[in-house]
Amino acid sequence: MKEPLPSLLISIAEGVIDLGWGHPSPGLHPIALLKQATDHVLGGEEPTPLQYGAVQGFGPLLESLAAFLTSQPAYGFPVEPETLFLTAGASQGLDLCCTLFANAGDTVYVEEPTYYLVERIFEDHHLNVVGVPTDGAGLRTDALEEMLRSDSFPKPRLLYTIPAYQNPTGTVLSEGRRHELLRLADRHGFLVLADEVYQMLHYGPPPPRPLFGLDDSEAGVVISLGSFSKILSPGLRTGWIQANPRLIGRFLNAGLSVSGGGLNHFTSTLVHAAITLGLLAGNVALLRETYGGREDAMDRSIRARLGPKVSYKRPGGGYYFWLTFNGELDTEALQPIAQEVGVDFRPGNAFSLSGKFPHALRICFALYESERLDEGIGRLAKALESYDSMVHGLAAP
Ligand SMILES: Cc1ncc(COP(=O)(O)O)c(C=O)c1O
Numbered sequence: 001m002k003e004p005l006p007s008l009l010i011s012i013a014e015g016v017i018d019l020g021w022g023h024p025s026p027g028l029h030p031i032a033l034l035k036q037a038t039d040h041v042l043g044g045e046e047p048t049p050l051q052y053g054a055v056q057g058f059g060p061l062l063e064s065l066a067a068f069l070t071s072q073p074a075y076g077f078p079v080e081p082e083t084l085f086l087t088a089g090a091s092q093g094l095d096l097c098c099t100l101f102a103n104a105g106d107t108v109y110v111e112e113p114t115y116y117l118v119e120r121i122f123e124d125h126h127l128n129v130v131g132v133p134t135d136g137a138g139l140r141t142d143a144l145e146e147m148l149r150s151d152s153f154p155k156p157r158l159l160y161t162i163p164a165y166q167n168p169t170g171t172v173l174s175e176g177r178r179h180e181l182l183r184l185a186d187r188h189g190f191l192v193l194a195d196e197v198y199q200m201l202h203y204g205p206p207p208p209r210p211l212f213g214l215d216d217s218e219a220g221v222v223i224s225l226g227s228f229s230k231i232l233s234p235g236l237r238t239g240w241i242q243a244n245p246r247l248i249g250r251f252l253n254a255g256l257s258v259s260g261g262g263l264n265h266f267t268s269t270l271v272h273a274a275i276t277l278g279l280l281a282g283n284v285a286l287l288r289e290t291y292g293g294r295e296d297a298m299d300r301s302i303r304a305r306l307g308p309k310v311s312y313k314r315p316g317g318g319y320y321f322w323l324t325f326n327g328e329l330d331t332e333a334l335q336p337i338a339q340e341v342g343v344d345f346r347p348g349n350a351f352s353l354s355g356k357f358p359h360a361l362r363i364c365f366a367l368y369e370s371e372r373l374d375e376g377i378g379r380l381a382k383a384l385e386s387y388d389s390m391v392h393g394l395a396a397p
Pocket residue numbers: 022088089090091092115162167195197226227228229234238239
């Protein structure tokens with residue numbers, strides 16, 4: 001019989017704990033919240049939710065979002081609605097940035113490792129992707145400066161960074177490096193695309209403010225990208241860009257905007273209702289508490305079950321742990337063994353064009369509750385034992 005077409009992006013084999021997906025748990029989708037927001041909107045309390053929307057985005061949401069972001073400890077500066085433009089999510093926002101600010105053949109610098117799916121967006125625009133080294137404090141601005149000065153590297157038009165709880169490494173770009181990056185962008189004439197979708201998911205003290213909040217250049221060298229995917233639901237496909245109004249002007253004149261009007265207008269009316277009814281703030285608090293508990297549980301499981309085999313830095317926010325194994329372990333070779341014992345992950349080299357991360361892997365703590373995470377780490381420990389036995393020529397127990 002013909003298989004039905006899939007409904008979702010995610011697909012997990014029966015019985016497998018797949019720590020590879022960076023998706024939220026089904027149980028955390030705010031269904032009651034969205035029902036309430038939908039009743040409010042379709043009950044006639046929002047203006048024309050089904051008409052074409054204004055090009056910058058639904059005005060009331062621009063205002064309520066600005067107030068909401070201003071109230072967040074992870075922002076720490078007043079957000080003005082004139083600096084915002086609503087998108088259909090960070091991925092769409094990035095695609096539009098490439099359309100507006102780059103030409104085929106231009107170079108984009110990315111962190112190495114970086115969010116692997118974004119590279120596909122750059123490839124769609126025929127951009128040349130070049131990696132910049134990172135360490136425990138994020139993008140290495142000293143290495144970036146050397147690359148900018150050297151004739152061996154093409155000059156970038158864009159630089160893509162994930163400054164808070166980076167995907168895949170979980171690192172936070174230090175305050176000093178943030179300033180340094182903006183100084184380099186201003187001096188060398190490239191635009192920084194700051195993907196800040198995890199900015200509000202901090203489980204302890206907040207990260208430094210988003211890069212836009214530090215940009216005091218006259219013309220603007222930063223486009224910060226935010227998303228409701230990680231703080232409400234990814235199926236809403238709604239997010240925002242924050243930039244200097246001069247740059248926002250380019251988005252307002254995009255062919256996509258003038259033909260179709262505001263991106264995702266109807267959903268924007270729901271999100272606006274969720275903010276004004278106080279539901280978004282409650283949801284962000286719930287997610288911080290829930291994911292914070294899971295991050296803690298995963299940290300304990302890793303220490304208890306993998307111990308000295310692995311080194312990592314606890315992320316303190318976002319979705320991911322980046323584990324680096326000692327010795328010669330190759331995580332691409334480990335993967336089929338792990339799948340056999342019912343656990344999966346993303347090997348380190350999935351996040352890099354250079355193949356420099358054969359000993360690393362990424363696991364996500366957002367999709368499962370703590371008990372399942374612990375079971376998953378237990379299975380990973382088992383897979384490592386089998387791998388060791390195979391490498392050392394012993395029969396697996
Ligand atoms: C760093 C990063 N950027 C963007 C996205 C996707 O964002 P959106 O759903 O808003 O398109 C993800 C999703 O995992 C991500 O990790």
